[in-house]
Amino acid sequence: MLLPPEGHEPVLLGQVLNYLAPGPGQTFVDCTLGRGGHALAIAQRLGQTGLLIGLEADPRNLRYAADRLKASACPTRLFHANFSQLKQVLAEVGRDQVHGILADLGVSTNQLFDPAYGLSFDQPMPLDMRLDPDLPRTAADLVNHLPESELARVLYELAQERYSRRIARKIVESREVSPIKTTEALAELVRSAIPRWAGPVRIDPATRTFLALRMAVNREMENLTALLREAPAALAAGGRIAVISFQSTEDRAVKQAFGSLEKTGVMSILTKKPLTPTPEEMACNPRSRSAKMRVAVKKSCSLLVASC
Ligand SMILES: C[S@@+](CC[C@H](N)C(=O)[O-])C[C@H]1O[C@@H](n2cnc3c(N)ncnc32)[C@H](O)[C@@H]1O
CATH class of the missing domain: 1.10.150.170 (Putative methyltransferase TM0872, insert domain)
Structure with missing residues:
Protein backbone atom coordinates (compact mmCIF):
# COMPACT_ATOMS: atom_id res chain seq x y z
CA MET A 1 0.00 0.00 0.00
CA LEU A 2 1.27 3.49 -0.90
CA LEU A 3 1.60 6.18 1.75
CA PRO A 4 -0.98 8.97 1.15
CA PRO A 5 0.49 12.44 0.36
CA GLU A 6 0.28 13.78 3.95
CA GLY A 7 1.10 10.38 5.47
CA HIS A 8 -2.54 9.80 6.40
CA GLU A 9 -5.92 10.30 4.77
CA PRO A 10 -8.56 11.64 7.25
CA VAL A 11 -11.50 9.21 7.39
CA LEU A 12 -15.19 10.18 7.25
CA LEU A 13 -14.14 13.81 6.77
CA GLY A 14 -17.46 14.94 5.24
CA GLN A 15 -19.46 13.31 8.05
CA VAL A 16 -17.18 14.81 10.72
CA LEU A 17 -17.81 18.30 9.34
CA ASN A 18 -21.54 17.70 8.88
CA TYR A 19 -22.12 16.34 12.36
CA LEU A 20 -19.74 18.56 14.35
CA ALA A 21 -20.69 21.60 12.25
CA PRO A 22 -17.76 23.85 13.28
CA GLY A 23 -18.62 27.53 12.74
CA PRO A 24 -16.81 30.90 12.81
CA GLY A 25 -15.70 32.01 16.29
CA GLN A 26 -16.19 28.61 17.96
CA THR A 27 -13.69 26.62 20.02
CA PHE A 28 -12.99 23.01 19.05
CA VAL A 29 -10.71 20.30 20.39
CA ASP A 30 -9.06 17.76 18.12
CA CYS A 31 -7.93 15.09 20.61
CA THR A 32 -5.89 13.18 18.01
CA LEU A 33 -4.23 15.67 15.67
CA GLY A 34 -2.34 12.98 13.74
CA ARG A 35 -1.21 14.54 10.45
CA GLY A 36 -3.68 17.40 10.84
CA GLY A 37 -6.19 16.43 8.13
CA HIS A 38 -9.36 16.73 10.21
CA ALA A 39 -7.86 19.59 12.25
CA LEU A 40 -7.10 21.72 9.19
CA ALA A 41 -10.62 21.30 7.76
CA ILE A 42 -12.12 22.20 11.16
CA ALA A 43 -9.76 25.17 11.66
CA GLN A 44 -10.71 26.58 8.24
CA ARG A 45 -14.36 26.64 9.37
CA LEU A 46 -13.58 28.17 12.77
CA GLY A 47 -11.83 31.06 11.04
CA GLN A 48 -9.68 33.76 12.57
CA THR A 49 -12.07 34.42 15.46
CA GLY A 50 -12.21 30.74 16.46
CA LEU A 51 -9.77 28.59 18.42
CA LEU A 52 -8.53 25.10 17.66
CA ILE A 53 -7.07 23.20 20.60
CA GLY A 54 -5.08 20.16 19.50
CA LEU A 55 -3.72 17.20 21.45
CA GLU A 56 -1.34 14.56 20.16
CA ALA A 57 0.55 11.82 22.00
CA ASP A 58 3.21 11.47 19.30
CA PRO A 59 5.59 14.48 19.13
CA ARG A 60 6.55 13.62 15.52
CA ASN A 61 2.94 13.81 14.30
CA LEU A 62 2.38 16.87 16.48
CA ARG A 63 5.20 18.75 14.69
CA TYR A 64 3.81 17.76 11.30
CA ALA A 65 0.25 18.81 12.16
CA ALA A 66 1.45 22.12 13.67
CA ASP A 67 3.23 22.94 10.44
CA ARG A 68 0.22 22.02 8.33
CA LEU A 69 -2.15 24.11 10.44
CA LYS A 70 -0.19 27.25 9.57
CA ALA A 71 -2.22 27.19 6.32
CA SER A 72 -5.32 28.28 8.26
CA ALA A 73 -6.00 31.69 9.81
CA CYS A 74 -7.51 30.07 12.91
CA PRO A 75 -5.53 30.55 16.14
CA THR A 76 -4.32 27.24 17.60
CA ARG A 77 -3.10 25.91 20.95
CA LEU A 78 -1.36 22.58 20.35
CA PHE A 79 -0.11 20.20 23.04
CA HIS A 80 2.04 17.11 23.26
CA ALA A 81 -0.55 15.49 25.50
CA ASN A 82 -2.65 12.43 25.94
CA PHE A 83 -6.39 12.96 25.50
CA SER A 84 -6.88 11.45 28.95
CA GLN A 85 -5.51 14.85 30.07
CA LEU A 86 -8.27 16.84 28.33
CA LYS A 87 -9.32 18.58 31.54
CA GLN A 88 -5.77 19.77 32.37
CA VAL A 89 -5.24 20.99 28.78
CA LEU A 90 -8.46 23.03 28.87
CA ALA A 91 -7.44 24.51 32.22
CA GLU A 92 -4.07 25.46 30.70
CA VAL A 93 -5.84 27.21 27.80
CA GLY A 94 -8.28 28.86 30.20
CA ARG A 95 -11.43 27.45 28.59
CA ASP A 96 -13.88 25.43 30.65
CA GLN A 97 -16.09 24.42 27.79
CA VAL A 98 -15.86 24.01 24.03
CA HIS A 99 -18.28 23.64 21.11
CA GLY A 100 -16.91 20.43 19.65
CA ILE A 101 -14.60 17.52 20.37
CA LEU A 102 -13.20 15.05 17.86
CA ALA A 103 -11.30 11.84 18.68
CA ASP A 104 -10.08 9.76 15.75
CA LEU A 105 -8.66 6.76 17.58
CA GLY A 106 -5.77 4.44 16.82
CA VAL A 107 -2.75 5.15 14.64
CA SER A 108 -2.06 7.10 11.47
CA THR A 109 -0.87 5.39 8.29
CA ASN A 110 2.63 6.91 8.44
CA GLN A 111 3.07 5.49 11.96
CA LEU A 112 2.31 2.00 10.64
CA PHE A 113 4.86 2.31 7.86
CA ASP A 114 7.70 3.94 9.81
CA PRO A 115 10.05 1.34 11.39
CA ALA A 116 10.76 3.78 14.25
CA TYR A 117 7.31 2.98 15.73
CA GLY A 118 7.73 -0.81 15.45
CA LEU A 119 4.03 -1.36 14.80
CA SER A 120 3.91 -3.51 11.68
CA PHE A 121 4.71 -7.11 10.83
CA ASP A 122 4.79 -6.46 7.07
CA GLN A 123 8.47 -5.56 7.38
CA PRO A 124 11.03 -6.32 10.12
CA MET A 125 11.12 -3.57 12.79
CA PRO A 126 12.25 -3.36 16.41
CA LEU A 127 9.27 -4.41 18.56
CA ASP A 128 8.35 -1.05 20.10
CA MET A 129 4.73 0.13 19.41
CA ARG A 130 4.90 3.27 21.59
CA LEU A 131 3.14 6.23 19.95
CA ASP A 132 4.59 8.45 22.66
CA PRO A 133 8.31 7.74 23.07
CA ASP A 134 8.05 8.89 26.72
CA LEU A 135 5.96 5.82 27.62
CA ASN A 218 -0.31 2.73 24.79
CA ARG A 219 -3.00 2.08 27.44
CA GLU A 220 -5.60 2.77 24.76
CA MET A 221 -8.70 1.55 26.63
CA GLU A 222 -7.74 3.37 29.84
CA ASN A 223 -7.22 6.61 27.87
CA LEU A 224 -10.52 6.24 26.02
CA THR A 225 -12.38 5.60 29.28
CA ALA A 226 -10.84 8.77 30.78
CA LEU A 227 -11.77 10.83 27.70
CA LEU A 228 -15.37 9.58 27.71
CA ARG A 229 -15.59 10.42 31.41
CA GLU A 230 -14.20 13.97 31.02
CA ALA A 231 -15.74 15.01 27.68
CA PRO A 232 -19.35 15.74 28.77
CA ALA A 233 -18.21 18.36 31.33
CA ALA A 234 -15.90 19.90 28.71
CA LEU A 235 -18.75 20.51 26.26
CA ALA A 236 -20.93 23.63 26.31
CA ALA A 237 -24.70 23.07 25.98
CA GLY A 238 -25.34 22.09 22.36
CA GLY A 239 -21.67 21.09 21.96
CA ARG A 240 -20.96 17.87 20.08
CA ILE A 241 -18.50 15.02 20.38
CA ALA A 242 -17.55 12.61 17.58
CA VAL A 243 -15.48 9.49 18.19
CA ILE A 244 -14.13 7.40 15.32
CA SER A 245 -12.99 3.92 16.28
CA PHE A 246 -11.48 1.12 14.26
CA GLN A 247 -12.15 -1.94 16.35
CA SER A 248 -14.99 -3.45 18.31
CA THR A 249 -13.66 -3.10 21.88
CA GLU A 250 -13.38 0.68 21.45
CA ASP A 251 -16.65 1.07 19.57
CA ARG A 252 -18.46 -0.85 22.31
CA ALA A 253 -16.98 1.45 24.98
CA VAL A 254 -18.14 4.56 23.05
CA LYS A 255 -21.61 3.10 22.47
CA GLN A 256 -21.99 2.24 26.17
CA ALA A 257 -20.70 5.61 27.39
CA PHE A 258 -22.99 7.58 25.05
CA GLY A 259 -25.90 5.26 26.00
CA SER A 260 -25.55 5.92 29.71
CA LEU A 261 -25.10 9.68 29.14
CA GLU A 262 -28.35 9.66 27.17
CA LYS A 263 -30.13 7.69 29.90
CA THR A 264 -29.06 10.18 32.56
CA GLY A 265 -30.25 13.06 30.35
CA VAL A 266 -26.82 14.65 29.84
CA MET A 267 -26.39 13.97 26.11
CA SER A 268 -28.48 12.94 23.09
CA ILE A 269 -27.10 10.45 20.62
CA LEU A 270 -27.14 11.75 17.03
CA THR A 271 -26.11 8.46 15.41
CA LYS A 272 -28.39 5.60 16.47
CA LYS A 273 -26.21 3.37 14.30
CA PRO A 274 -22.52 4.22 13.81
CA LEU A 275 -21.61 6.03 10.61
CA THR A 276 -19.35 4.11 8.25
CA PRO A 277 -17.46 5.08 5.08
CA THR A 278 -19.11 4.89 1.68
CA PRO A 279 -17.91 2.24 -0.80
CA GLU A 280 -16.19 5.10 -2.70
CA GLU A 281 -14.22 6.16 0.40
CA MET A 282 -13.26 2.55 1.13
CA ALA A 283 -12.05 2.11 -2.45
CA CYS A 284 -9.88 5.27 -2.26
CA ASN A 285 -8.72 4.65 1.32
CA PRO A 286 -8.80 0.95 2.24
CA ARG A 287 -7.68 1.76 5.82
CA SER A 288 -11.06 3.48 6.36
CA ARG A 289 -12.83 0.10 5.97
CA SER A 290 -13.31 -0.59 9.67
CA ALA A 291 -14.05 3.01 10.77
CA LYS A 292 -17.17 3.63 12.86
CA MET A 293 -18.16 7.09 14.01
CA ARG A 294 -20.58 7.86 16.84
CA VAL A 295 -21.72 11.39 17.64
CA ALA A 296 -23.55 12.83 20.65
CA VAL A 297 -24.69 16.34 21.59
CA LYS A 298 -24.78 17.86 25.07
CA LYS A 299 -28.29 18.83 26.08
CA SER A 300 -29.05 22.46 26.78
CA CYS A 301 -29.61 23.61 30.39
CA SER A 302 -33.41 23.75 30.03
CA LEU A 303 -33.50 20.20 28.66
CA LEU A 304 -31.22 19.08 31.48
CA VAL A 305 -33.53 20.61 34.08
CA ALA A 306 -36.61 19.11 32.38
CA SER A 307 -35.08 15.65 32.43
CA CYS A 308 -34.09 15.84 36.11
C1 LIG B 1 -6.02 7.96 13.32
S1 LIG B 1 -4.75 9.07 13.74
C2 LIG B 1 -5.54 10.64 13.61
C3 LIG B 1 -5.46 11.21 12.24
C4 LIG B 1 -5.97 12.63 12.13
N1 LIG B 1 -7.37 12.74 12.43
C5 LIG B 1 -5.66 13.19 10.76
O1 LIG B 1 -6.58 13.68 10.09
O2 LIG B 1 -4.49 13.17 10.35
C6 LIG B 1 -4.63 8.90 15.46
C7 LIG B 1 -3.61 9.82 16.10
O3 LIG B 1 -3.91 9.89 17.48
C8 LIG B 1 -2.74 9.81 18.23
N2 LIG B 1 -3.15 9.24 19.52
C9 LIG B 1 -3.50 7.97 19.80
N3 LIG B 1 -3.88 7.85 21.08
C10 LIG B 1 -3.80 9.10 21.61
C11 LIG B 1 -4.09 9.64 22.90
N4 LIG B 1 -4.55 8.85 23.90
N5 LIG B 1 -3.92 10.96 23.11
C12 LIG B 1 -3.46 11.77 22.11
N6 LIG B 1 -3.17 11.31 20.88
C13 LIG B 1 -3.35 9.99 20.62
C14 LIG B 1 -1.82 8.92 17.42
O4 LIG B 1 -0.47 9.18 17.74
C15 LIG B 1 -2.17 9.36 16.00
O5 LIG B 1 -1.37 10.41 15.58
Whole structure:
Protein backbone atom coordinates (compact mmCIF):
# COMPACT_ATOMS: atom_id res chain seq x y z
CA MET A 1 0.00 0.00 0.00
CA LEU A 2 1.27 3.49 -0.90
CA LEU A 3 1.60 6.18 1.75
CA PRO A 4 -0.98 8.97 1.15
CA PRO A 5 0.49 12.44 0.36
CA GLU A 6 0.28 13.78 3.95
CA GLY A 7 1.10 10.38 5.47
CA HIS A 8 -2.54 9.80 6.40
CA GLU A 9 -5.92 10.30 4.77
CA PRO A 10 -8.56 11.64 7.25
CA VAL A 11 -11.50 9.21 7.39
CA LEU A 12 -15.19 10.18 7.25
CA LEU A 13 -14.14 13.81 6.77
CA GLY A 14 -17.46 14.94 5.24
CA GLN A 15 -19.46 13.31 8.05
CA VAL A 16 -17.18 14.81 10.72
CA LEU A 17 -17.81 18.30 9.34
CA ASN A 18 -21.54 17.70 8.88
CA TYR A 19 -22.12 16.34 12.36
CA LEU A 20 -19.74 18.56 14.35
CA ALA A 21 -20.69 21.60 12.25
CA PRO A 22 -17.76 23.85 13.28
CA GLY A 23 -18.62 27.53 12.74
CA PRO A 24 -16.81 30.90 12.81
CA GLY A 25 -15.70 32.01 16.29
CA GLN A 26 -16.19 28.61 17.96
CA THR A 27 -13.69 26.62 20.02
CA PHE A 28 -12.99 23.01 19.05
CA VAL A 29 -10.71 20.30 20.39
CA ASP A 30 -9.06 17.76 18.12
CA CYS A 31 -7.93 15.09 20.61
CA THR A 32 -5.89 13.18 18.01
CA LEU A 33 -4.23 15.67 15.67
CA GLY A 34 -2.34 12.98 13.74
CA ARG A 35 -1.21 14.54 10.45
CA GLY A 36 -3.68 17.40 10.84
CA GLY A 37 -6.19 16.43 8.13
CA HIS A 38 -9.36 16.73 10.21
CA ALA A 39 -7.86 19.59 12.25
CA LEU A 40 -7.10 21.72 9.19
CA ALA A 41 -10.62 21.30 7.76
CA ILE A 42 -12.12 22.20 11.16
CA ALA A 43 -9.76 25.17 11.66
CA GLN A 44 -10.71 26.58 8.24
CA ARG A 45 -14.36 26.64 9.37
CA LEU A 46 -13.58 28.17 12.77
CA GLY A 47 -11.83 31.06 11.04
CA GLN A 48 -9.68 33.76 12.57
CA THR A 49 -12.07 34.42 15.46
CA GLY A 50 -12.21 30.74 16.46
CA LEU A 51 -9.77 28.59 18.42
CA LEU A 52 -8.53 25.10 17.66
CA ILE A 53 -7.07 23.20 20.60
CA GLY A 54 -5.08 20.16 19.50
CA LEU A 55 -3.72 17.20 21.45
CA GLU A 56 -1.34 14.56 20.16
CA ALA A 57 0.55 11.82 22.00
CA ASP A 58 3.21 11.47 19.30
CA PRO A 59 5.59 14.48 19.13
CA ARG A 60 6.55 13.62 15.52
CA ASN A 61 2.94 13.81 14.30
CA LEU A 62 2.38 16.87 16.48
CA ARG A 63 5.20 18.75 14.69
CA TYR A 64 3.81 17.76 11.30
CA ALA A 65 0.25 18.81 12.16
CA ALA A 66 1.45 22.12 13.67
CA ASP A 67 3.23 22.94 10.44
CA ARG A 68 0.22 22.02 8.33
CA LEU A 69 -2.15 24.11 10.44
CA LYS A 70 -0.19 27.25 9.57
CA ALA A 71 -2.22 27.19 6.32
CA SER A 72 -5.32 28.28 8.26
CA ALA A 73 -6.00 31.69 9.81
CA CYS A 74 -7.51 30.07 12.91
CA PRO A 75 -5.53 30.55 16.14
CA THR A 76 -4.32 27.24 17.60
CA ARG A 77 -3.10 25.91 20.95
CA LEU A 78 -1.36 22.58 20.35
CA PHE A 79 -0.11 20.20 23.04
CA HIS A 80 2.04 17.11 23.26
CA ALA A 81 -0.55 15.49 25.50
CA ASN A 82 -2.65 12.43 25.94
CA PHE A 83 -6.39 12.96 25.50
CA SER A 84 -6.88 11.45 28.95
CA GLN A 85 -5.51 14.85 30.07
CA LEU A 86 -8.27 16.84 28.33
CA LYS A 87 -9.32 18.58 31.54
CA GLN A 88 -5.77 19.77 32.37
CA VAL A 89 -5.24 20.99 28.78
CA LEU A 90 -8.46 23.03 28.87
CA ALA A 91 -7.44 24.51 32.22
CA GLU A 92 -4.07 25.46 30.70
CA VAL A 93 -5.84 27.21 27.80
CA GLY A 94 -8.28 28.86 30.20
CA ARG A 95 -11.43 27.45 28.59
CA ASP A 96 -13.88 25.43 30.65
CA GLN A 97 -16.09 24.42 27.79
CA VAL A 98 -15.86 24.01 24.03
CA HIS A 99 -18.28 23.64 21.11
CA GLY A 100 -16.91 20.43 19.65
CA ILE A 101 -14.60 17.52 20.37
CA LEU A 102 -13.20 15.05 17.86
CA ALA A 103 -11.30 11.84 18.68
CA ASP A 104 -10.08 9.76 15.75
CA LEU A 105 -8.66 6.76 17.58
CA GLY A 106 -5.77 4.44 16.82
CA VAL A 107 -2.75 5.15 14.64
CA SER A 108 -2.06 7.10 11.47
CA THR A 109 -0.87 5.39 8.29
CA ASN A 110 2.63 6.91 8.44
CA GLN A 111 3.07 5.49 11.96
CA LEU A 112 2.31 2.00 10.64
CA PHE A 113 4.86 2.31 7.86
CA ASP A 114 7.70 3.94 9.81
CA PRO A 115 10.05 1.34 11.39
CA ALA A 116 10.76 3.78 14.25
CA TYR A 117 7.31 2.98 15.73
CA GLY A 118 7.73 -0.81 15.45
CA LEU A 119 4.03 -1.36 14.80
CA SER A 120 3.91 -3.51 11.68
CA PHE A 121 4.71 -7.11 10.83
CA ASP A 122 4.79 -6.46 7.07
CA GLN A 123 8.47 -5.56 7.38
CA PRO A 124 11.03 -6.32 10.12
CA MET A 125 11.12 -3.57 12.79
CA PRO A 126 12.25 -3.36 16.41
CA LEU A 127 9.27 -4.41 18.56
CA ASP A 128 8.35 -1.05 20.10
CA MET A 129 4.73 0.13 19.41
CA ARG A 130 4.90 3.27 21.59
CA LEU A 131 3.14 6.23 19.95
CA ASP A 132 4.59 8.45 22.66
CA PRO A 133 8.31 7.74 23.07
CA ASP A 134 8.05 8.89 26.72
CA LEU A 135 5.96 5.82 27.62
CA PRO A 136 7.82 3.45 29.93
CA ARG A 137 7.22 0.02 28.32
CA THR A 138 7.65 -1.19 24.74
CA ALA A 139 5.90 -4.21 23.23
CA ALA A 140 9.23 -6.08 23.53
CA ASP A 141 9.15 -5.38 27.30
CA LEU A 142 5.65 -6.87 27.51
CA VAL A 143 6.30 -10.03 25.47
CA ASN A 144 9.61 -10.71 27.19
CA HIS A 145 8.50 -10.05 30.79
CA LEU A 146 4.74 -10.43 31.33
CA PRO A 147 3.69 -13.67 33.04
CA GLU A 148 2.15 -16.17 30.60
CA SER A 149 -1.36 -15.87 32.08
CA GLU A 150 -1.22 -12.06 31.85
CA LEU A 151 -0.09 -12.21 28.22
CA ALA A 152 -3.00 -14.52 27.39
CA ARG A 153 -5.41 -12.19 29.20
CA VAL A 154 -4.18 -9.13 27.26
CA LEU A 155 -4.57 -10.93 23.92
CA TYR A 156 -8.04 -12.18 24.77
CA GLU A 157 -9.49 -9.12 26.46
CA LEU A 158 -8.14 -6.44 24.14
CA ALA A 159 -8.41 -8.21 20.79
CA GLN A 160 -10.59 -11.28 21.43
CA GLU A 161 -7.76 -13.56 20.21
CA ARG A 162 -9.28 -17.04 20.43
CA TYR A 163 -5.85 -18.76 20.52
CA SER A 164 -4.57 -16.43 23.24
CA ARG A 165 -3.34 -19.23 25.54
CA ARG A 166 -1.49 -21.10 22.78
CA ILE A 167 0.15 -17.87 21.61
CA ALA A 168 1.16 -16.88 25.15
CA ARG A 169 2.67 -20.38 25.68
CA LYS A 170 4.64 -20.13 22.43
CA ILE A 171 5.93 -16.66 23.36
CA VAL A 172 7.11 -17.87 26.77
CA GLU A 173 8.81 -20.96 25.28
CA SER A 174 10.60 -18.81 22.74
CA ARG A 175 11.76 -16.09 25.16
CA GLU A 176 13.24 -18.75 27.43
CA VAL A 177 15.67 -19.46 24.57
CA SER A 178 16.27 -15.82 23.53
CA PRO A 179 14.44 -12.50 23.85
CA ILE A 180 11.91 -11.58 21.14
CA LYS A 181 13.15 -8.36 19.59
CA THR A 182 11.49 -7.75 16.22
CA THR A 183 7.95 -7.52 14.81
CA GLU A 184 8.92 -10.17 12.25
CA ALA A 185 10.06 -12.66 14.93
CA LEU A 186 6.88 -12.14 16.96
CA ALA A 187 4.62 -12.51 13.90
CA GLU A 188 6.33 -15.78 12.94
CA LEU A 189 5.88 -17.12 16.48
CA VAL A 190 2.18 -16.24 16.50
CA ARG A 191 1.63 -17.86 13.11
CA SER A 192 3.33 -21.04 14.33
CA ALA A 193 1.05 -21.12 17.41
CA ILE A 194 -2.17 -21.29 15.37
CA PRO A 195 -3.31 -24.91 15.06
CA ARG A 196 -3.49 -26.45 11.57
CA TRP A 197 -7.13 -27.40 12.12
CA ALA A 198 -7.95 -23.66 12.37
CA GLY A 199 -8.15 -23.80 8.55
CA PRO A 200 -7.63 -20.93 6.06
CA VAL A 201 -7.76 -17.44 7.55
CA ARG A 202 -8.96 -14.12 6.12
CA ILE A 203 -6.41 -11.93 7.89
CA ASP A 204 -2.82 -12.60 8.99
CA PRO A 205 -3.00 -14.67 12.21
CA ALA A 206 -0.66 -12.16 13.89
CA THR A 207 -3.12 -9.25 13.44
CA ARG A 208 -5.00 -9.60 16.74
CA THR A 209 -1.85 -10.15 18.80
CA PHE A 210 -0.31 -6.99 17.36
CA LEU A 211 -3.49 -5.00 18.01
CA ALA A 212 -3.71 -6.20 21.63
CA LEU A 213 -0.06 -5.41 22.34
CA ARG A 214 -0.34 -1.93 20.81
CA MET A 215 -3.41 -1.25 22.94
CA ALA A 216 -1.65 -2.47 26.07
CA VAL A 217 1.58 -0.53 25.42
CA ASN A 218 -0.31 2.73 24.79
CA ARG A 219 -3.00 2.08 27.44
CA GLU A 220 -5.60 2.77 24.76
CA MET A 221 -8.70 1.55 26.63
CA GLU A 222 -7.74 3.37 29.84
CA ASN A 223 -7.22 6.61 27.87
CA LEU A 224 -10.52 6.24 26.02
CA THR A 225 -12.38 5.60 29.28
CA ALA A 226 -10.84 8.77 30.78
CA LEU A 227 -11.77 10.83 27.70
CA LEU A 228 -15.37 9.58 27.71
CA ARG A 229 -15.59 10.42 31.41
CA GLU A 230 -14.20 13.97 31.02
CA ALA A 231 -15.74 15.01 27.68
CA PRO A 232 -19.35 15.74 28.77
CA ALA A 233 -18.21 18.36 31.33
CA ALA A 234 -15.90 19.90 28.71
CA LEU A 235 -18.75 20.51 26.26
CA ALA A 236 -20.93 23.63 26.31
CA ALA A 237 -24.70 23.07 25.98
CA GLY A 238 -25.34 22.09 22.36
CA GLY A 239 -21.67 21.09 21.96
CA ARG A 240 -20.96 17.87 20.08
CA ILE A 241 -18.50 15.02 20.38
CA ALA A 242 -17.55 12.61 17.58
CA VAL A 243 -15.48 9.49 18.19
CA ILE A 244 -14.13 7.40 15.32
CA SER A 245 -12.99 3.92 16.28
CA PHE A 246 -11.48 1.12 14.26
CA GLN A 247 -12.15 -1.94 16.35
CA SER A 248 -14.99 -3.45 18.31
CA THR A 249 -13.66 -3.10 21.88
CA GLU A 250 -13.38 0.68 21.45
CA ASP A 251 -16.65 1.07 19.57
CA ARG A 252 -18.46 -0.85 22.31
CA ALA A 253 -16.98 1.45 24.98
CA VAL A 254 -18.14 4.56 23.05
CA LYS A 255 -21.61 3.10 22.47
CA GLN A 256 -21.99 2.24 26.17
CA ALA A 257 -20.70 5.61 27.39
CA PHE A 258 -22.99 7.58 25.05
CA GLY A 259 -25.90 5.26 26.00
CA SER A 260 -25.55 5.92 29.71
CA LEU A 261 -25.10 9.68 29.14
CA GLU A 262 -28.35 9.66 27.17
CA LYS A 263 -30.13 7.69 29.90
CA THR A 264 -29.06 10.18 32.56
CA GLY A 265 -30.25 13.06 30.35
CA VAL A 266 -26.82 14.65 29.84
CA MET A 267 -26.39 13.97 26.11
CA SER A 268 -28.48 12.94 23.09
CA ILE A 269 -27.10 10.45 20.62
CA LEU A 270 -27.14 11.75 17.03
CA THR A 271 -26.11 8.46 15.41
CA LYS A 272 -28.39 5.60 16.47
CA LYS A 273 -26.21 3.37 14.30
CA PRO A 274 -22.52 4.22 13.81
CA LEU A 275 -21.61 6.03 10.61
CA THR A 276 -19.35 4.11 8.25
CA PRO A 277 -17.46 5.08 5.08
CA THR A 278 -19.11 4.89 1.68
CA PRO A 279 -17.91 2.24 -0.80
CA GLU A 280 -16.19 5.10 -2.70
CA GLU A 281 -14.22 6.16 0.40
CA MET A 282 -13.26 2.55 1.13
CA ALA A 283 -12.05 2.11 -2.45
CA CYS A 284 -9.88 5.27 -2.26
CA ASN A 285 -8.72 4.65 1.32
CA PRO A 286 -8.80 0.95 2.24
CA ARG A 287 -7.68 1.76 5.82
CA SER A 288 -11.06 3.48 6.36
CA ARG A 289 -12.83 0.10 5.97
CA SER A 290 -13.31 -0.59 9.67
CA ALA A 291 -14.05 3.01 10.77
CA LYS A 292 -17.17 3.63 12.86
CA MET A 293 -18.16 7.09 14.01
CA ARG A 294 -20.58 7.86 16.84
CA VAL A 295 -21.72 11.39 17.64
CA ALA A 296 -23.55 12.83 20.65
CA VAL A 297 -24.69 16.34 21.59
CA LYS A 298 -24.78 17.86 25.07
CA LYS A 299 -28.29 18.83 26.08
CA SER A 300 -29.05 22.46 26.78
CA CYS A 301 -29.61 23.61 30.39
CA SER A 302 -33.41 23.75 30.03
CA LEU A 303 -33.50 20.20 28.66
CA LEU A 304 -31.22 19.08 31.48
CA VAL A 305 -33.53 20.61 34.08
CA ALA A 306 -36.61 19.11 32.38
CA SER A 307 -35.08 15.65 32.43
CA CYS A 308 -34.09 15.84 36.11
C1 LIG B 1 -6.02 7.96 13.32
S1 LIG B 1 -4.75 9.07 13.74
C2 LIG B 1 -5.54 10.64 13.61
C3 LIG B 1 -5.46 11.21 12.24
C4 LIG B 1 -5.97 12.63 12.13
N1 LIG B 1 -7.37 12.74 12.43
C5 LIG B 1 -5.66 13.19 10.76
O1 LIG B 1 -6.58 13.68 10.09
O2 LIG B 1 -4.49 13.17 10.35
C6 LIG B 1 -4.63 8.90 15.46
C7 LIG B 1 -3.61 9.82 16.10
O3 LIG B 1 -3.91 9.89 17.48
C8 LIG B 1 -2.74 9.81 18.23
N2 LIG B 1 -3.15 9.24 19.52
C9 LIG B 1 -3.50 7.97 19.80
N3 LIG B 1 -3.88 7.85 21.08
C10 LIG B 1 -3.80 9.10 21.61
C11 LIG B 1 -4.09 9.64 22.90
N4 LIG B 1 -4.55 8.85 23.90
N5 LIG B 1 -3.92 10.96 23.11
C12 LIG B 1 -3.46 11.77 22.11
N6 LIG B 1 -3.17 11.31 20.88
C13 LIG B 1 -3.35 9.99 20.62
C14 LIG B 1 -1.82 8.92 17.42
O4 LIG B 1 -0.47 9.18 17.74
C15 LIG B 1 -2.17 9.36 16.00
O5 LIG B 1 -1.37 10.41 15.58
